[in-house]
Amino acid sequence: MKTIHEINIDNSSAVIDGKRIDTSRSGSQMLTELYRIYVNDYPKFFKMDILCKLGFIASELLLQAEGAPRFTDRADRADRAILFFNHSSSIQADKAFEETIRDRSDFFPSPSVFVYTLPNIVTGEIAIRNHYYGETNFIILNERDDERIRQVTEAAFTDPTTTSAIAGWIEAPDNHHFTAALKLITK
Amino acid sequence: MVDPMIVKIADNITSPLGFTTEENYQAVKRGDTRLQRFVNKWSLPEPFIASLFEEGTLESAFNHRVKATLPYTRFEQMALLSAIEAITRSGIDAASERCIFILSTTKGNISLLEQGVEGVPDDRLQLSETARAIARFFGNRAEPMVVSNACASGVCVQIVAMRYLESGRYDHAVVIGADIQSPFIVSGFASFKALSPTACQPFSENRMGLNLGEAAATMVLRRVDEAKGYWQLADGAIRNDAHHISSPSKAAEGSFRALEAVLRRCPLTEELAVINAHGTATLYNDEMEAKAIERAGLLAIPVNAYKGNYGHTMGAAGVLETILTMRGLDEGTILPTRGFDELGVSKPIRVTKECLTTDRQAFIKLISGFGGTNAALRCVKV
Numbered sequence: 001m002k003t004i005h006e007i008n009i010d011n012s013s014a015v016i017d018g019k020r021i022d023t024s025r026s027g028s029q030m031l032t033e034l035y036r037i038y039v040n041d042y043p044k045f046f047k048m049d050i051l052c053k054l055g056f057i058a059s060e061l062l063l064q065a066e067g068a069p070r071f072t073d074r075a076d077r078a079d080r081a082i083l084f085f086n087h088s089s090s091i092q093a094d095k096a097f098e099e100t101i102r103d104r105s106d107f108f109p110s111p112s113v114f115v116y117t118l119p120n121i122v123t124g125e126i127a128i129r130n131h132y133y134g135e136t137n138f139i140i141l142n143e144r145d146d147e148r149i150r151q152v153t154e155a156a157f158t159d160p161t162t163t164s165a166i167a168g169w170i171e172a173p174d175n176h177h178f179t180a181a182l183k184l185i186t187k
Numbered sequence: 188m189v190d191p192m193i194v195k196i197a198d199n200i201t202s203p204l205g206f207t208t209e210e211n212y213q214a215v216k217r218g219d220t221r222l223q224r225f226v227n228k229w230s231l232p233e234p235f236i237a238s239l240f241e242e243g244t245l246e247s248a249f250n251h252r253v254k255a256t257l258p259y260t261r262f263e264q265m266a267l268l269s270a271i272e273a274i275t276r277s278g279i280d281a282a283s284e285r286c287i288f289i290l291s292t293t294k295g296n297i298s299l300l301e302q303g304v305e306g307v308p309d310d311r312l313q314l315s316e317t318a319r320a321i322a323r324f325f326g327n328r329a330e331p332m333v334v335s336n337a338c339a340s341g342v343c344v345q346i347v348a349m350r351y352l353e354s355g356r357y358d359h360a361v362v363i364g365a366d367i368q369s370p371f372i373v374s375g376f377a378s379f380k381a382l383s384p385t386a387c388q389p390f391s392e393n394r395m396g397l398n399l400g401e402a403a404a405t406m407v408l409r410r411v412d413e414a415k416g417y418w419q420l421a422d423g424a425i426r427n428d429a430h431h432i433s434s435p436s437k438a439a440e441g442s443f444r445a446l447e448a449v450l451r452r453c454p455l456t457e458e459l460a461v462i463n464a465h466g467t468a469t470l471y472n473d474e475m476e477a478k479a480i481e482r483a484g485l486l487a488i489p490v491n492a493y494k495g496n497y498g499h500t501m502g503a504a505g506v507l508e509t510i511l512t513m514r515g516l517d518e519g520t521i522l523p524t525r526g527f528d529e530l531g532v533s534k535p536i537r538v539t540k541e542c543l544t545t546d547r548q549a550f551i552k553l554i555s556g557f558g559g560t561n562a563a564l565r566c567v568k569v
Contacts, residue, residue, distance in 0.1 A: 082427075089314050089335060094371075098300045101374045104230045114375035115433050115557060118293060118337040124558035127427040133444055135425040136560055137343060140333035142315040148330070155350035159424060161448060 001154055002186050005065040006168075007058050009180040014057075016065050027176040031057050038064065042129065049093040049116035051172040052125045055084065058180040059126045059166055066184055071131055081135040081165040082123040083156055085149050088173045089140055090119040122170065135162055144169045144181075153185065163187045191410045193349045194417035197277035198510045201269040202402035202497060203238050206248060211507075212514045216542060218525050220496045222386045222398050229370040235382055237368055238400035238498040240265075258306035259320065260296050266321055266365040269403035274325065277407035279359050282326035287357045290318045290333045291344035291364040292502035298369045321363065329357075338465070338556030339425075340364065341505020342564050345406070346423035352410040359410075364506030365403035372501070373399060379433070381469055389466035389492040389524055390473045390538045392531030397467040400498025404507035414569050418513045421549075421567045424448030428559035435471050439479035441561035442553060446483040449551060449565040458567075459488050460547035461521045461539070463512040465554045466492020467499050468526065476553060477532035479561075485551075491539040495526030505554045505562070512550050513566065519544050 007016045014021040014034060025033045031053045035045050039060050048056060059082075063070060068077070093116035100109050115121060123136035135156060141148060146169075153167045168182035199207060203221035204214040226234040249255075249264040252271065259267065274281045281288075292314060299312040310316045318331040334344040341364040348360040366372075376382050376399060383396035408420070426444040428436035435442070450456065462485060464476050480486060493508050500507060515522045521543040530538060548568040555561045 087313065087315060091312075094294075094297060094300060097375065098371065101370060102301065104232065107232055107374070109374040109378040111375075111379045111433065114378055117371075117375065118335070118557050120336045120556075120558040120560055121432050124427060124432045124560065127429045127559055128431065131429050133427055133429050133440060136336070136427040136558065137347070137425060138335050138558075139347070140314045140318075140335055142319060142330055145330065148332075151354065151356065152332075152347065152351070155347075155354050158350055158353065159448070160451075161424070161444075 001157065004184045004186055005062055006183045007062045007180065009054065009058050011177055014061065016061055028053065047112065048125065050175050050178060051090055051092065051119065051170065052116065052122045054172050054178050054180050055122035055170050056125055058182050062166060062182055062184050073131055076163060078131060079134040079161050079163065080132045081156055081162045082126050082132065083137050083153050083165055083167040084123055084170050085139050085141055086169060086171040087141060087143060088171055090117050092172060092174050093117045135159060157187050191353055191412060192414040193352050193408055193420045194411055194414050195406050196409045196417065197273045197407040198405060199269045199273035200402065200404045200507050200510055201265055203240050204496065206268065207272065208510055208514055212511060215493060215496050215511060215522050218523060220525060222498055231370055231373060233377055235373055235377065236386060236398045238398065239368055240401065258304060260304050260307055260311065262296050262365060262367040263317060263320060265367060265403045266363050267324055269405040270321065270361060270363050273405035273407050274361060279407060281361060284329060285357050286327060286359040286361065287329050288318060288322040288327055288331040288361045289344055289348050290331060291340040291506060292333065292366055293335060293337055293340060294366060294372055297371045301370065336556060336560045337558050338499065338501055338504065339554045339560040339562050340502045342552055342554040342562035343425055344506065345420055345509065345564055346425060346562060348408055349420045349423060352408060360408045362406045362408060362506060363403060364503040366401060366501035366503055368399050368401045383468060386526055387468035387494050388526040388528065389468045389494050390530060390532055391527050392529040394468040394470065394473065394531060396469050397494065398498035400500040402497060402500040402503040402507055404503050404510055406506060406510060418566055418568050421565045422449045422452055423562065423564040425560065425562045428561065430559055432559065433557050435475040435555055439475045439482060441559060442475060442479035442555055443482040445561045445563035446479055449563045450483065453565060456485060458547055458549045459551060460516055460545040461512065461550045462488050462490045463508050463550060463552045464490050464492045466494050468494055472555060474532050477534040477536045480536050481534040486535060489521055489539050489543060490536045491522055491524045495524060505552065509552045509564065509566065512552065516548055516550065519546060521545055
């Protein structure tokens with residue numbers, strides 16, 4: 001496996017291939033700032049929960065670094081895999097949904113909140129954005145374990161269709177604390 | 188040097204239909220279900236139909252079977268009951284550092300958000316903590332993994348385990364699929380208008396949606412050089428629809444691609460006894476699966492689904508349904524599709540109404556879920 005580009009985002013910084021991207025905000029506001037500057041053509045971003053926003057922005061910056069034509073159905077792109085790992089699953093969305101059902105006399109569960117209580121939704125959001133029909137997978141570990149992530153990613157490349165992947169750690173326990181450490185990897 | 192093969196050496200299903208694979212198999216063969224209507228359950232405003240353990244039965248089975256020194260949640264008790272039985276049958280040393288636990292669940296201990304369980308630490312809400320509690324019960328110290336790909340988790344977990352064993356790092360994997368029902372999940376699916384007001388009818392003209400269910404299912408997998416006499420996980424693939432986060436692709440793109448992938452090393456599709464579909468009985472899922480089967484050129488192969496027996500058991504479904512299909516084929520039986528009457532999808536798939544007999548020893552398990560995730564697994568007994 002070969003790492004082509006990598007991105008690291010936390011609640012106050014975004015670093016692509018070791019180079020820091022200028023930002024003035026922090027937390028989820030920083031993700032919105034990055035969206036406005038570097039994306040700005042995908043209003044679905046504003047509907048996403050924090051985990052999806054983080055994964056979306058990280059993948060956008062990673063793919064912009066790749067510099068290849070976007071949104072093509074070329075097989076080497078269309079078969080790209082998305083392999084994510086974290087600790088807290090979709091806890092922020094879980095708490096938000098729980099708030100809508102806690103009081104049975106003020107009961108307002110909404111499908112647009114519930115859907116984000118599944119951690120793998122972020123992999124689907126990125127697949128939809130980029131027309132990726134490859135493998136998507138979400139695995140929960142007790143803590144960030146880069147060796148374990150490498151092993152599972154390497155094992156995913158035994159699928160002969162998979163020749164590249166966006167893979168790594170994506171953790172967002174709440175709107176103010178998050179980490180993404182994603183790599184664009186080829187076989 | 189032969190390529191290693193991954194085989195299932197033992198299993199268990201723990202569900203409202205029984206506490207062993209055998210009890211479950213006989214029940215499904217007879218067409219049984221524990222689906223029933225609940226009114227005012229958990230003070231939810233709308234009635235719903237689900238397959239739940241009768242109150243207290245899970246807890247009493249657990250207390251009877253296990254002399255536990257630590258408290259466990261209902262979810263963990265169910266998963267442990269299933270794992271204990273499968274591990275005992277396998278004869279493996281589950282505490283070995285060459286054995287890894289891999290859990291498949293969507294919401295695990297989500298009920299802890301609403302109400303704690305005495306003696307259970309709050310952090311067991313985290314899926315990795317509940318997976319650890321389960322692995323530690325058996326004295327296993329290796330870090331477990333949890334596959335959480337919504338409703339597709341139970342097949343994805345088998346694919347992850349298969350590859351991980353192939354890499355040679357572990358000799359055995361204990362794969363546990365489990366989900367308990369709760370106000371959280373029921374109200375979520377209700378908000379999607381996905382729940383059927385009647386017992387679900389997979390692939391039928393009058394299907395009105397899915398029912399939810401709770402269950403745990405465990406497979407003990409082993410890496411071997413010679414698979415003779417065992418069910419082998421021969422090939423698996425996971426593919427995304429790249430279409431919508433909560434509705435399947437009309438062209439069945441992801442499911443078709445997953446099917447196509449598991450057929451690449453299976454030129455003789457006439458060896459397949461059955462396609463065990465997801466068959467949730469929602470309008471869109473069943474239509475999509477029929478389309479995928481047609482696109483893959485598999486219209487001649489019988490199709491069945493077990494949601495009419497169990498409802499949708501979420502993280503358990505893929506594991507449970509794979510085990511049942513294997514058990515059926517062990518005695519040449521293709522199980523019926525409870526709830527199916529008149530075909531209500533646009534492609535002429537051959538859905539089983541009654542038990543069929545076969546001498547074929549191979550099948551494909553299909554599954555799909557939110558997030559656009561689809562998976563296919565081809566299993567063969569040699």
